[in-house]
Amino acid sequence: NISVSTLKKYIYSSKIKTLKTPGGHYRIRESDLLGMIN
Numbered sequence: 001n002i003s004v005s006t007l008k009k010y011i012y013s014s015k016i017k018t019l020k021t022p023g024g025h026y027r028i029r030e031s032d033l034l035g036m037i038n
Contacts, residue, residue, distance in 0.1 A: 002037065010036070 010016045011026055016036055019027040 007016075011018050011028075016028060017032050021027060
């Protein structure tokens with residue numbers, strides 16, 4: 001499992017690709033997330 005705080009750190013440091021919605025939320029592709037944790 002990945003904690004929310006760790007995931008935020010990865011997002012802010014660009015260690016994982018994300019798409020930012022107009023509302024300010026982040027979308028992460030499942031394949032990117034699985035690639036990172038494997």
